[in-house]
Amino acid sequence: MRQGGSVQKSMFNLRRLVRLVRLSAFIGGLSISIPAMQPGSVLAQSPTLEDQDQEDRIDVQWGKAWETMIQGKGNRWNLELPTLGGKQFWTDHRWWNGYRLQYNPTLEHWRLIDPGSVRKGWGTKEAMLELLGQIQEKETQGPQDKKPQEFTEVFLLLHGLMRTSSSMKPVEEELLARLGQKERADSVAIIRFGYASTRSTIASHAQAFRELVENLPGKPRVKISGHSLGNIVTRLAIAQWTEQGDPQGILKRIDRVVMMGPPNQGSSFAKRLSYLGLFEMVTGKSGMQLGPQWDGLSSSLGIPPCPFQIIAGDLTGSTIQNPLLDGPNDAVVTVEETKLDGMTELKTYPVLHSFLMQDPKCVADAVEFLLREIPPKSNAAPGR
Known part of the structure; x- marks a missing residue:
């Protein structure tokens, strides 16, 4: 009876997940892009509508998996098949040479995927860490020319609310293009950190981010580029390292941060939308x-302990305007809301919030800053 009840609970969670995917597809873009409802707009290109056919196949595949799974703890029976999407529901906790340990807060289980997004196993966290350890041991014992590269520099890219790690791919591609011209390219790792932005609190996202960074092999220099909510996750992680301890010495190894459209002072747009009953359900x-809970979070955020750039959207003079915002803005966050004490520079572009990390000029500017050699700020230190 317990086994049957567990299967029923799992199937219920699966059906809930599918309903959430479809609900997000219907109104996900609406909550972010009310001012841009026109052909070619943010709504028309909303990431919640990407690969809907793939999401439908996920429904079928998950159903079959749950029906045939073996109940119990540890590493469960697994078919090594490529994942078919659903990135909005998975959070990275570990990264090793392209392998990712991920947690799904909706289905409440862990999985390990390889660099090609093939699931190598699923079950408890302990079982997945053991599996990852076996993979590490096997790969590090191979021929010298086949052994994993030890990185001296890591670029961490964090997406925003209701987006996935795929949205930061333009930044990754620009980095690869620029690094390909430099001798250090082979010793650099670029990690697009994925997290279930709408399924947990910002503290949960920050905890997962910290776990991933703290367990990176070696002691690489760290450079971070975030979009929107990704910057708040970064700031909370910095504050936690500052106050709760930093045994791995992460703070002294962070030497560049780029913030794209960061709601560093909260979002007045989110506050106003929160009065709609669907807002919390979607975001x-x-x-x-x-939005409405910003005051309880803002005092917990840190400031990058290094030079940092802010890139903001300014649609002044554009036909696209958000009547719910005052002053220059990107239709979601105002320029004033992006500012943060200690910033090295602030640059604005006539680009919508949702496209800052895809616009060629914004991306080129961000990458140039990440790679630029800037003398450390005097008295630079993490803080409030």
Whole structure:
């Protein structure tokens, strides 16, 4: 009876997940892009509508998996098949040479995927860490020319609310293009950190981010580029390293940060949308923390302990305007809301919030800053 009840609970969670995917597809873009409802707009290109056919196949595949799974703890029976999407529901906790340990807060289980997004196993966290350890041991014992590269520099890219790690691919591609011209390219890793932005609190996202960074092999220099909510996750992680301890010495190894469209002072747009009953259902707890619950979060955030750039959207003079915002803005966050004490520079572009990390000029500017050699700020230190 217990086994049958567990299967029923799992199937219920699966059906809930599918309903959430479809609900997000219907109104996900609406909550972010009300001012841009026109052909070719943010709504028309909303990431919640990407690969809907793939999401439908996920429904079928998950159903079959749950029906045939073996109940119990540890590493469960697994078919090594490529994942078919659903990135909005998975959070990275570990990264090793392209392998990712991920947690799904909706289905409440862990999985390990390889660099090609093939699931190598699923079950408890302990079982997945053991599996990852076996893979590490096997690969590090191979021929010298086949052994994993030890990185001296890591670029961490964090997406925003209701987006996935795929949205930061333009930044990764620009980095690869620029690094390909430099001798250090072979010793660099670029990690697009993925997290279930609408399924947990910002504190949960920050905890997962910290775990991933703290367990990177070696002691590489760290450079971070975030979009929107990704910057708040970064700031909370910095504050936690500052106050709760930093045994791995992460703070002293962070030497560049680029913030694209960061709601560093909260989001007045989110506050106003929060009065709509659907807002929390679509954006989750993280969306509420950027809006009506901002005051309870803002005092917990840190400031990068290094030079940092802010890139903001300014649609002044554009036909696209958000009547709910005052002053220059990108239709979601105002320029004033992006500012943060200690910033090295602030640059604005006539680009919508949702496209800052895809616009060629914004991306080129961000990458140039990440790679630029800037003398450390005097008295630079993490803080409030």
